[in-house]
Structures are given as structure tokens and as C-alpha cells.
Amino acid sequence: MISKILHKLGVAMQRHKGIIQITQWGIVGLYLVLLIIPTFMDLPPRHAHILSNLVLFAQFIFWGIWWPFVILSMLVMGRVWCGVFCPEGALTEWTSKKFGKNKTIPRWIKWKGWPAIAFILTTLYGQLISVYDYAQAALLILGGSTIGAIIVGFFYGKENRVWCRYLCPVNGVFNLLSRLSPISFKSNTKKWANYHGEQLSNPHCPPMINIRQLHGVSSCHMCGRCAGYRDAISLQSRSVNEEIIVYGGEKDNIWQTRLLLFGMIGVAIGAFTWTVSPWFVQLKQLLANWLINHNIFWPLNATAPWWILTNYPDNNDSFNWLDGFCVTFYILGSGLIFGFGLTIIYKLLGRFLRKPNLYLYISQALIPLAAAGLFLGLTATSVKLLQYDGIILGWIKNARAIILIGAGLWSLYLGYKILRKITNNIYQFILSFCLFCFSLIPILAAWWFMFWGW
Ligand code: SF4
Known part of the structure; x- marks a missing residue:
């Protein structure tokens, strides 16, 4: 149906x-x-x-x-x-x-x-x-x-x-x-090969995909222009885990893994948490004191134009050069800490299981957690704007907790399935799964600090 x-x-x-x-x-x-x-x-x-x-x-x-x-x-x-x-x-x-x-x-x-x-x-x-x-x-x-x-x-x-x-x-x-989508356009290679109907010119695919090999949604823009071609291409349902568990091992784009670990997890955590982080304030105070003690005052002036650093004096909202440095340091620092930390853990896991490319595969298990982080970080802006309008969402903390816990469990499940696929040895599996569980703790902790801890 x-x-x-x-x-x-x-x-x-x-x-x-x-x-x-x-x-x-x-x-x-x-x-x-x-x-x-x-x-x-x-x-x-x-x-x-x-x-x-x-x-x-x-x-x-x-x-x-x-x-x-x-x-x-x-x-x-x-x-x-x-x-x-x-x-x-x-x-x-x-x-x-x-x-x-x-x-x-x-x-x-x-x-x-x-x-x-x-x-x-x-x-x-x-x-x-x-x-x-x-x-x-x-x-x-x-x-x-x-x-x-x-x-x-x-x-x-x-x-x-x-x-x-x-x-x-x-x-x-x-x-x-x-990759987590429950629907995708797929090509049936048998139907494609056995097609004897009218000879049609290839459908135009705007992102230039080889539609004959289409089995995932990550590069496909779902425009539908190839649907029905050679009776082989159709929109289909699938397991939300399929693209990661079944095909994730084939995808070896190291840059996508870097984007996930350094960007969507590390940089996103830095970008969403710096405004509420006491560590950010401490860093700024430390550097400001150092500058004052050394009689260096220019970094404390908000002289940059708005297109370099925020500068709206009418709104009492201007960044000085020190602010700009601290924001950059905090966000990129967060990207590097999470990115390198997770990369090291997953590379160790690959070494332990003698699968050097496992790092590219197992990282994809973090996609649900990264998605939850981006969604929660962006909706924090919605909640803030509604609060300014006097609309208080009393249930929001519980909803955030449910989303984070759900995403964490989903990532754990993907990690479990990938590791089960990689090793049959129960001791190796238990040890590697424990290491994978450990890798989720800093990510969950960062979001906990943002929404509850600080
Ligand atoms: S649905 Fe559109 S983007 Fe996706 S493969 Fe077909 S033509 Fe290309």
C-alpha cells in the first residue's frame, strides 16, 4: 500500500x-x-x-x-x-x-x-x-x-x-x-537491464547523478524528474538505518567524516554554546586582564565595521577585537577538540578490529546525534524569540531531553549494528561497543551544559 x-x-x-x-x-x-x-x-x-x-x-x-x-x-x-x-x-x-x-x-x-x-x-x-x-x-x-x-x-x-x-x-x-530519511528514489538494476519499451533519452538530473546506480538519497535532490524512467526508478520506502548500515561502509569520503565530526558536532557545539558558557567568560576576562596589565588597549575597542564584527551601538551590541578573537577561538577550539577526540577514538577502534577504514563507517552512527544538536541549537533561537514576545514554552526542557535521549539511543543502535557487522568475536564486540558508547558522552554532556547545566 x-x-x-x-x-x-x-x-x-x-x-x-x-x-x-x-x-x-x-x-x-x-x-x-x-x-x-x-x-x-x-x-x-x-x-x-x-x-x-x-x-x-x-x-x-x-x-x-x-x-x-x-x-x-x-x-x-x-x-x-x-x-x-x-x-x-x-x-x-x-x-x-x-x-x-x-x-x-x-x-x-x-x-x-x-x-x-x-x-x-x-x-x-x-x-x-x-x-x-x-x-x-x-x-x-x-x-x-x-x-x-x-x-x-x-x-x-x-x-x-x-x-x-x-x-x-x-x-x-x-x-x-x-541518510536517515525513510524514503528515497531507487533504481532497480534488473528492471533497467530488462527494459524493452520505448527508447527514451536520459532524464535530466540537475545534481548530475548516475541514476542507474541510484540506491541512496544523500546526493539525490529528490526532484522526481527521473521517476518511472525505464520502469526502473521509483520513490520507495526504506529502513531509516539502511543507508548507513548497508551502504555506509562503501562511502569513503574522508571530508564528509571531517564535516560530521569537526563541523556538525564540534563547531556546532561551539557556535551554539559560547553565549551561555562560563568558560567563554573566563577566557575573555583572563585575556582582558592580560591586555590591561600590558597597556594594550586597542583590542578592547569596538572599531570593526558590522560586516567584520557585530557593531550596532544603537542596540548596545558591539563586539570588540577581543570578543571576535574569543568567539573564533572558542568555536574553532570546540571543533578541533571534538573533531580530533572522536577521530582518535574511532581510529583506535579501527586498529583494534583491524579495519583501518572503520573510522569512516562508524562515524556515521553519530548522524542522529549531530542532527539533534543542530535542530535543538537552531530551535533555541525560536524559543528565545518567542520568549521576547511573552510566549513561554513550559514543556521545552522535557522535549529537548526526549530528543537528545532518543538521538543518543539511535546513534548507539547504529553503532551496535555496525560493530556487529564488523566482528563476530563477542569480546572484541563488547570492548569496541563500550569505546563507542564512551565517545557519545562528551557530545551529550556539551548539550546538557547548554540547556541544563549552565
Ligand atoms: S530524483 Fe532528481 S536529483 Fe534524484 S536522481 Fe532523479 S533526477 Fe537526479
Whole structure:
């Protein structure tokens, strides 16, 4: 029953491209309105509310609803956001189709490290200029990414999404999160080979995937254009663990593992916790005292423009150079500590089980925990904005605890299944599983400190 519904849904997406395009352009319009108009408006007065002030409304939509639920949608529907709703995807593809120069994609664009580096730098820069709080900062970061998408679409590919596949700062994050999706387009290789019907030209796949080999959702944008091709491709349900347990061992992209461990776990923890961390305050006090004792005062002045460091004197909100240094140090330090710590533990595990590449496989068991962290961190902004409006969510702490515990248990289950697949020796299994459980403790502890401890 479910498989029939999904199959029909996939084919309907293929047949009704027009509706998808209208939806995409509608979202492009909404995105541009929410991104551009607030930058021409004054900072919201203290008594302003989300529903009475467009700046606050745009802030709430972007950071309180849009981003957390895009993250959630990856877990529920795969990358449907990319293929059906994303304004940058629509704009880069449209530019490439209408005006594209169709130049050969240079090797530097195809470098596999971009998703990790772009995510880490964008996250850090967003914190330095307070992207969640100010419309200009949001325009600079989101608008900059959109202009990048249009420029890449203009030069490279014909009707393709070169930007989305190689350069989008959240491409790697979506790639990892969508591995947990319960639906995906899949190719049936037997049906493909035995197809004797009408000879059709290959469907156009915007992220340039080899659709014959399609068995996972992580690179597929779920646009539905290939559905029904050679009677072999259809939208199907699957176990949420399938892509990690069954195919996770085949994926050996070291940069995706780095993005997960250093970026989605380490840098994300740093970026979401620095505002409430007493360690951050201690670090700043220590350095400030040192500077004063040595008669060095310039780092204590907020002289940087708003596009380098937050600077809104009218709002009593300005970062001095020392703030900027401490934020950078804290966020990147958190990325390095978690990234190297987890890498070392999983490499030791691989050595112990004599599987050097196990580190790339077992790391993927952390995806549920990383997803929960991103979702909780982003919804903290929604909760804060609602609190300013006098809406107190009394149940939020319990909901956070349930999400964290659930994600932790899911990660443990994935780790258990991967290790069971790797070793039959019960003693080796127990020891390695204990080490894996141990690796989850610092991540859970960091979120506990953020929401309960500090
Ligand atoms: S494989 Fe390509 S064409 Fe098919 S649904 Fe995915 S993104 Fe679209």
C-alpha cells in the first residue's frame, strides 16, 4: 500500500514539473522579500513583537522556523527541500539554463573539502556578525551564498546545479542528514537491464547523478524528474538505518567524516554554546586582564565595521577585537577538540578490529546525534524569540531531553549494528561497543551544559 502511494507520488512529481516550478518561484519571492526588505528598516524597538514588526518576523521565519524545519525535513523526506523548495537551487538552475556559458567545471570546484570548509567558515562568520539577530548580517551571508549560486550557474553546467553539488555551504550537511530519511528514489538494476519499451533519452538530473546506480538519497535532490524512467526508478520506502548500515561502509569520503565530526558536532557545539558558557567568560576576562596589565588597549575597542564584527551601538551590541578573537577561538577550539577526540577514538577502534577504514563507517552512527544538536541549537533561537514576545514554552526542557535521549539511543543502535557487522568475536564486540558508547558522552554532556547545566 505505502509502496504504491510512494510510487505514484514519485511519478506525479515527474509529470507535474510545472507545479514544482511555480512552488520554487513562490519561495524565491518570499525569500527575497524576507531577506531584502528588513535591511531597509530600523532596528526593532524594545517593545516590538514578531507579528507587528517585519524585521522580527523575518528573523523568526528564517532562523526560528525555516532552518530548523529544513534540518528536520531531511530526516523525514530526504533532500526534497533541495529539489523542490530551495530558492538557491532554483536560481542557479534557471541562470544556467537561460544564460549559462556551459564552461567545463574546473577541478578546484570539484574539491571534496568545500562542503566542510564552507560550513565551518559560514557558521563562524555568522556568529561573528550575529547573523541570527540582524537583517544586514543575514543579507550578507544568505544573499552572498545566493549570488555565488547565480554566478556559478552562469559559468558552469547547462541546466545543472553545479553550485548545489559542489559548493553550497549546507550541501554536505544535507547529504549526511538525508541518510536517515525513510524514503528515497531507487533504481532497480534488473528492471533497467530488462527494459524493452520505448527508447527514451536520459532524464535530466540537475545534481548530475548516475541514476542507474541510484540506491541512496544523500546526493539525490529528490526532484522526481527521473521517476518511472525505464520502469526502473521509483520513490520507495526504506529502513531509516539502511543507508548507513548497508551502504555506509562503501562511502569513503574522508571530508564528509571531517564535516560530521569537526563541523556538525564540534563547531556546532561551539557556535551554539559560547553565549551561555562560563568558560567563554573566563577566557575573555583572563585575556582582558592580560591586555590591561600590558597597556594594550586597542583590542578592547569596538572599531570593526558590522560586516567584520557585530557593531550596532544603537542596540548596545558591539563586539570588540577581543570578543571576535574569543568567539573564533572558542568555536574553532570546540571543533578541533571534538573533531580530533572522536577521530582518535574511532581510529583506535579501527586498529583494534583491524579495519583501518572503520573510522569512516562508524562515524556515521553519530548522524542522529549531530542532527539533534543542530535542530535543538537552531530551535533555541525560536524559543528565545518567542520568549521576547511573552510566549513561554513550559514543556521545552522535557522535549529537548526526549530528543537528545532518543538521538543518543539511535546513534548507539547504529553503532551496535555496525560493530556487529564488523566482528563476530563477542569480546572484541563488547570492548569496541563500550569505546563507542564512551565517545557519545562528551557530545551529550556539551548539550546538557547548554540547556541544563549552565
Ligand atoms: S536522481 Fe537526479 S533526477 Fe532523479 S530524483 Fe534524484 S536529483 Fe532528481
